[in-house]
Amino acid sequence: AQKITQTQPGMFVQEKEAVTLDCTYDTSDQSYGLFWYKQPSSGEMIFLIYQGSYDEQNATEGRYSLNFQKARKSANLVISASQLGDSAMYFCAMRGFQGGSEKLVFGKGTKLTVNP
Amino acid sequence: DTGVSQNPRHKITKRGQNVTFRCDPISEHNRLYWYRQTLGQGPEFLTYFQNEAQLEKSRLLSDRFSAERPKGSFSTLEIQRTEQGDSAMYLCASTGGRYNSPLHFGNGTRLTVT
Numbered sequence: 001a002q003k004i005t006q007t008q009p010g011m012f013v014q015e016k017e018a019v020t021l022d023c024t025y026d027t028s029d030q031s032y033g034l035f036w037y038k039q040p041s042s043g044e045m046i047f048l049i050y051q052g053s054y055d056e057q058n059a060t061e062g063r064y065s066l067n068f069q070k071a072r073k074s075a076n077l078v079i080s081a082s083q084l085g086d087s088a089m090y091f092c093a094m095r096g097f098q099g100g101s102e103k104l105v106f107g108k109g110t111k112l113t114v115n116p
Numbered sequence: 117d118t119g120v121s122q123n124p125r126h127k128i129t130k131r132g133q134n135v136t137f138r139c140d141p142i143s144e145h146n147r148l149y150w151y152r153q154t155l156g157q158g159p160e161f162l163t164y165f166q167n168e169a170q171l172e173k174s175r176l177l178s179d180r181f182s183a184e185r186p187k188g189s190f191s192t193l194e195i196q197r198t199e200q201g202d203s204a205m206y207l208c209a210s211t212g213g214r215y216n217s218p219l220h221f222g223n224g225t226r227l228t229v230t
Contacts, residue, residue, distance in 0.1 A: 103164060107158050
């Protein structure tokens, strides 16, 4: 079974600064994937970035990067140059690729507020 | 690519009534998921289809909940004898292609049981 832990219920950052959102995970699978989603107040879930357990490089997508530390089982999301539009809920999720389950397991999320 | 479509957007019903939600996935996606999200929580997995086959259901899913995906296209989620605890956002997502492809979510159906 997979488990995701996001320990920061809320985070605040000044516009144009960088912010790190924490995510730790637990799984018995050797092969798995980690995903980050953004959910603005409007409610839609927006996919941001993906990291595979065997990917050698940390994933990057524009202003989003993933600080993947496999030994620590952490997959923190880094948002650089924060913008007001980044204010939203952020969810870390994972799927194991060996246990036979296809479900994506989500954490409880972190609410990010970007201040002007 | 028109995205994942869910109907209705909002549903208010009285306790004890049955409700049905519809999800139209992205057309080329063969995998479809239903999730439930309550306020302040992450999405909680309900069930998963590959084409028309329902391959996985949450153990937490009450037998009042049933889902179908006839012909592997759209899907419906029915809740029978609704309870106030069923009030939540019901999200549908689809994906296809590689095993590590992300899920694409619809805008959800918000259910309120009075």
